[in-house]
Amino acid sequence: MSILTEAQAKTILDKVIALSKADECTATLQGSIEGNIRFALNNISTSGVVTDTSLSVAVAFGKRSGMASINEFDDAALQRVVRRAEDLARLAPENPEFMPIIDKQTYTPSNTFNANTAAITPEFRAQVAADSINPCKAEKLIAAGFLEDGQSFVAFANSKGNFGYQQATGFNYTCTVRTEDGRGSGWVGHALEDAATFKASHDIEIAKRKALASREAKALEPGKYTVILEPAAAAGLISFMMNFFDARSADEGRSFLSKKGGGNKLGELVFDPQVNLVADPWHPEAPVMPWDGEGMPRTKLPIIQNGKIANLSYSRFWAQKQGKQPNARPGNLLMRGGDKSIADLVKGTSKGILLTRTWYIRMVDPQTVLLTGLTRDGTFYIENGEIKYPVKNFRFNESPVIMLNNIDELGKPVRVAGDESSMVMMIPPMRLRDFTFTSLSDAV
Amino acid sequence: MHRREFLALSGLTAGGLLLPSFFGNAIAAEQLLETIDPALKKRLADDALSAAKAAGASYCDVRIGRYLRQAVMTRENKVQGVMNGESTGVGIRVIANGAWGFAATNELSQAGVVRAAQQAAAIAKANAKFQTVPVQLAKAPSYGEVAWKTPIRKNAMAVPIKEKADLLLGVNAAAMAAGASFVNSTLFAINEQKYFASTDGSYIDQDVHRIWAPMGVTVIDKASGKFRSRAGLSSPRGMGYEYLEPDPAERFELPGGAVVYRNAYDMKADAIAAAKQVKEKLMAKSVKPGKYDLVLDPSHTWLTIHESVGHPLELDRVLGYEANYAGTSFATMDKREAHFQYGSDKVNIVADKTQPGSLGAVGWDDEGVKCKQWDLIKAGKLVDYQTIRDQAHILGKTESDGCCYADSWSSVQFQRMANVSLKAGSDKLSPAEMIKGVENGIYIIGDGSFSIDQQRYNAQFGGQLFYEIKNGKITGQIEDVAYQIRTPEFWNACAAVCDQSDYRLGGSFFDGKGQPGQVSAVSHGSATARFNGINVINTARSLG
Numbered sequence: 001m002s003i004l005t006e007a008q009a010k011t012i013l014d015k016v017i018a019l020s021k022a023d024e025c026t027a028t029l030q031g032s033i034e035g036n037i038r039f040a041l042n043n044i045s046t047s048g049v050v051t052d053t054s055l056s057v058a059v060a061f062g063k064r065s066g067m068a069s070i071n072e073f074d075d076a077a078l079q080r081v082v083r084r085a086e087d088l089a090r091l092a093p094e095n096p097e098f099m100p101i102i103d104k105q106t107y108t109p110s111n112t113f114n115a116n117t118a119a120i121t122p123e124f125r126a127q128v129a130a131d132s133i134n135p136c137k138a139e140k141l142i143a144a145g146f147l148e149d150g151q152s153f154v155a156f157a158n159s160k161g162n163f164g165y166q167q168a169t170g171f172n173y174t175c176t177v178r179t180e181d182g183r184g185s186g187w188v189g190h191a192l193e194d195a196a197t198f199k200a201s202h203d204i205e206i207a208k209r210k211a212l213a214s215r216e217a218k219a220l221e222p223g224k225y226t227v228i229l230e231p232a233a234a235a236g237l238i239s240f241m242m243n244f245f246d247a248r249s250a251d252e253g254r255s256f257l258s259k260k261g262g263g264n265k266l267g268e269l270v271f272d273p274q275v276n277l278v279a280d281p282w283h284p285e286a287p288v289m290p291w292d293g294e295g296m297p298r299t300k301l302p303i304i305q306n307g308k309i310a311n312l313s314y315s316r317f318w319a320q321k322q323g324k325q326p327n328a329r330p331g332n333l334l335m336r337g338g339d340k341s342i343a344d345l346v347k348g349t350s351k352g353i354l355l356t357r358t359w360y361i362r363m364v365d366p367q368t369v370l371l372t373g374l375t376r377d378g379t380f381y382i383e384n385g386e387i388k389y390p391v392k393n394f395r396f397n398e399s400p401v402i403m404l405n406n407i408d409e410l411g412k413p414v415r416v417a418g419d420e421s422s423m424v425m426m427i428p429p430m431r432l433r434d435f436t437f438t439s440l441s442d443a444v
Numbered sequence: 445m446h447r448r449e450f451l452a453l454s455g456l457t458a459g460g461l462l463l464p465s466f467f468g469n470a471i472a473a474e475q476l477l478e479t480i481d482p483a484l485k486k487r488l489a490d491d492a493l494s495a496a497k498a499a500g501a502s503y504c505d506v507r508i509g510r511y512l513r514q515a516v517m518t519r520e521n522k523v524q525g526v527m528n529g530e531s532t533g534v535g536i537r538v539i540a541n542g543a544w545g546f547a548a549t550n551e552l553s554q555a556g557v558v559r560a561a562q563q564a565a566a567i568a569k570a571n572a573k574f575q576t577v578p579v580q581l582a583k584a585p586s587y588g589e590v591a592w593k594t595p596i597r598k599n600a601m602a603v604p605i606k607e608k609a610d611l612l613l614g615v616n617a618a619a620m621a622a623g624a625s626f627v628n629s630t631l632f633a634i635n636e637q638k639y640f641a642s643t644d645g646s647y648i649d650q651d652v653h654r655i656w657a658p659m660g661v662t663v664i665d666k667a668s669g670k671f672r673s674r675a676g677l678s679s680p681r682g683m684g685y686e687y688l689e690p691d692p693a694e695r696f697e698l699p700g701g702a703v704v705y706r707n708a709y710d711m712k713a714d715a716i717a718a719a720k721q722v723k724e725k726l727m728a729k730s731v732k733p734g735k736y737d738l739v740l741d742p743s744h745t746w747l748t749i750h751e752s753v754g755h756p757l758e759l760d761r762v763l764g765y766e767a768n769y770a771g772t773s774f775a776t777m778d779k780r781e782a783h784f785q786y787g788s789d790k791v792n793i794v795a796d797k798t799q800p801g802s803l804g805a806v807g808w809d810d811e812g813v814k815c816k817q818w819d820l821i822k823a824g825k826l827v828d829y830q831t832i833r834d835q836a837h838i839l840g841k842t843e844s845d846g847c848c849y850a851d852s853w854s855s856v857q858f859q860r861m862a863n864v865s866l867k868a869g870s871d872k873l874s875p876a877e878m879i880k881g882v883e884n885g886i887y888i889i890g891d892g893s894f895s896i897d898q899q900r901y902n903a904q905f906g907g908q909l910f911y912e913i914k915n916g917k918i919t920g921q922i923e924d925v926a927y928q929i930r931t932p933e934f935w936n937a938c939a940a941v942c943d944q945s946d947y948r949l950g951g952s953f954f955d956g957k958g959q960p961g962q963v964s965a966v967s968h969g970s971a972t973a974r975f976n977g978i979n980v981i982n983t984a985r986s987l988g
Contacts, residue, residue: 253625442930
């Protein structure tokens with residue numbers, strides 16, 4: 001039952017819309033089959049499959065709205081869920097910020113489904129674990145990792161004739177390799193569309209190499225350093241900052257994008273002119289659904305253009321109030337870069353520190369988006385274009401706004417694996433000046 | 445902690461077409477009071493247990509769960525959203541050929557649970573081919589058919605939405621009248637109706653309740669463009685709606701004038717205080733970085749205990765099971781053998797899954813183990829960890845500590861933190877008496893920014909209110925404060941802990957761990973405690 005075809009989904013949704021007596025109605029069906037495997041200490045620890053399907057009905061009478069869900073789909077169940085949503089709506093308080101449902105839209109499908117990824121079996125997952133573990137065992141290293149894959153569909157229809165259906169798959173692999181003595185640790189992460197292109201035995205070599213190379217770390221004094229952030233290390237900081245691109249917060253004066261005296265910084269130069277960020281649901285390596293959670297069609301949306309704020313996130317309510325165009329919430333984040341690899345950036349560095357991964361990133365001060373966090377799983381000192389030796393991990397206190405004003409050079413963007421942030425992202429490696437480390441960490 | 449998830453929840457409006465997955469399916473408020481017939485749950489559980497055994501499982505547990513979550517979200521004079529969520533299904537875990545397998549389904553029928561049991565056995569067998577060490581499960585007694593319920597006085601799910609919305613809108617109005625520019629307030633109520641059955645012969649029906657009422661009060665100085673906020677000083681609790689009914693006996697006025705609460709919260713009074721304190725924050729001087737003696741209120745200390753004691757003493761982390769994400773632990777097994785001096789002799793830390801009113805209190809954990817209290821650190825020395833059935837033997841234990849939890853029927857249960865608390869001092873000592881003895885210090889109230897490394901050595905914490913202490917007296921608020929610690933040095937710098945009359949619980953409603961990520965709720969108690977010579981940094985920056 002989990003994955004319905006477009007025709008099956010449309011039949012159910014049409015029945016729901018026809019059953020509703022409310023001023024407006026939106027019905028959403030979604031289903032998923034998600035599989036995962038965890039391994040640690042060179043052994044499989046847990047593994048499972050979860051299937052789920054549900055129908056959600058949202059209705060409104062005037063500015064009063066109600067929502068109900070169900071996971072049965074016979075006619076009596078559909079009748080029941082519609083009546084329940086309507087009963088809730090009649091009892092609900094009026095919402096002064098109520099917005100009517102969206103009109104009929106045309107969505108351009110994005111390529112979010114891959115048949116190879118949808119066909120993953122428990123044996124495939126066990127093999128990924130084995131291909132990660134065995135090369136580690138052979139070199140007295142210890143692997144701990146996680147593979148999560150899944151297939152899903154979402155379909156929705158509303159009483160203005162709008163309809164959307166699309167299937168999706170997902171694949172996210174991460175693995176940490178540690179030395180037996182606990183003095184070295186390396187990490188690799190990989191998110192992709194086509195599971196057939198994945199080779200754990202290839203990826204694991206990256207984590208192994210970093211684990212072995214990070215033993216005998218030396219302590220450097222905390223302070224300001226030139227750093228190279230690998231894409232995964234940069235992604236956590238940049239995605240955190242994107243939480244604060246909401247136009248309403250900026251207009252209300254409680255965002256780093258608020259202007260002194262009122263208004264927001266839309267159109268202003270806030271970052272280094274090398275910074276370009278867009279959202280694009282049709283990106284071949286990082287596709288996402290062509291609509292957002294409200295069914296608003298996503299477009300290719302510039303967010304930062306040559307360092308200037310190109311678009312803030314306007315909800316439909318706030319856009320109407322401010323006389324602006326609303327935009328769909330971005331589903332991905334694509335940062336432009338150059339052609340250079342991480343190795344090329346290292347070659348061009350006279351003195352600096354290479355960061356594999358950043359961790360436990362939290363807000364310290366929303367006024368400046370000051371974030372704190374730590375480096376982990378491969379931190380190295382660079383001198384004269386070469387990695388010289390591993391260094392002990394640092395705690396940083398740094399604002400991504402300041403960091404993206406201190407860009408020395410950007411490399412070639414890559415798809416980053418979900419780590420602390422699950423946002424779909426293409427991020428380049430980057431060399432930055434004056435990155436602020438405030439203390440040392442003994443953690444390996 | 446999944447603070448990011450919480451931020452995402454707080455930012456929700458009624459505009460979305462679906463509830464966030466955490467809430468499950470949207471239902472009517474009155475359905476939050478419904479339960480599933482235990483006889484039906486027993487029948488389904490027996491079907492699953494039989495199917496698993498027939499499929500070759502040597503052990504099986506079945507969790508039939510109905511997870512109810514309600515949120516009422518407001519800002520200023522508006523109710524932004526009301527969510528009544530339900531998620532019902534069954535999770536089946538088996539051991540076959542020495543390996544674990546897990547499958548979950550929302551089809552609560554005989555066919556549905558039998559299929560999931562067979563799927564779990566098939567997954568276990570696929571994994572067993574690569575398993576070098578078979579799973580060893582510590583024994584758990586058969587408890588037969590038993591039940592447990594959080595001792596609540598007033599079921600929050602039974603309180604009409606309108607009453608909750610009126611409470612929050614009243615809180616918001618009070619904050620605005622006291623000078624706030626913006627205020628958000630939210631009420632979360634959670635009820636986990638969990639049924640556990642296993643091939644050990646236990647059938648455990650539990651009804652678990654939790655409540656949380658967070659808020660944020662912001663004041664903006666338009667001329668300077670500066671804004672400051674303060675979060676509410678309440679705690680999430682394993683209680684009913686009675687927690688939100690003010691009681692003067694549960695109110696604590698602290699040195700410096702801030703007011704905090706124990707077992708009953710006055711949300712409106714806290715909102716008014718917050719607005720006044722945030723206005724002071726905008727004028728407060730910026731801290732001079734350096735070494736200070738810190739006096740930490742329990743509304744703050746819970747988070748430091750959570751991050752620097754609770755997590756590092758989870759045995760699965762110590763062993764390396766969380767190495768890929770949450771990390772490992774500096775508190776390695778050899779340190780227990782050596783009675784590692786984790787803290788000063790003032791530091792006594794207990795784990796407790798039975799503490800009344802706490803978030804972690806249950807009768808049995810999610811693998812059928814009866815809950816208890818035990819020591820982790822005694823007079824500063826490390827004496828024990830927290831563990832579950834398939835790791836207990838590694839500690840030389842014959843029974844689990846009862847720390848297994850899953851946040852949903854669809855999540856596989858694994859080790860989660862018990863309530864871990866700092867015992868109050870045995871000598872009579874109040875916060876006011878403690879502060880009198882501090883020459884150059886900072887008094888911190890409320891939890892703020894928090895971050896700690898993957899082995900739990902280096903941590904940084906902020907707070908909500910920071911008061912400068914000079915020569916035994918509070919001089920006023922200061923700002924831009926964060927302190928950085930190395931865990932063992934910090935706990936060894938603990939110079940005093942106030943007595944039991946000052947003991948209060950704080951806690952986390954959304955503590956994150958695991959892959960795929962799961963949340964759990966856990967409390968941490970303490971009395972006000974003093975830590976000498978701690979490194980404080982200044983967090984002010986300029987964006988130019």
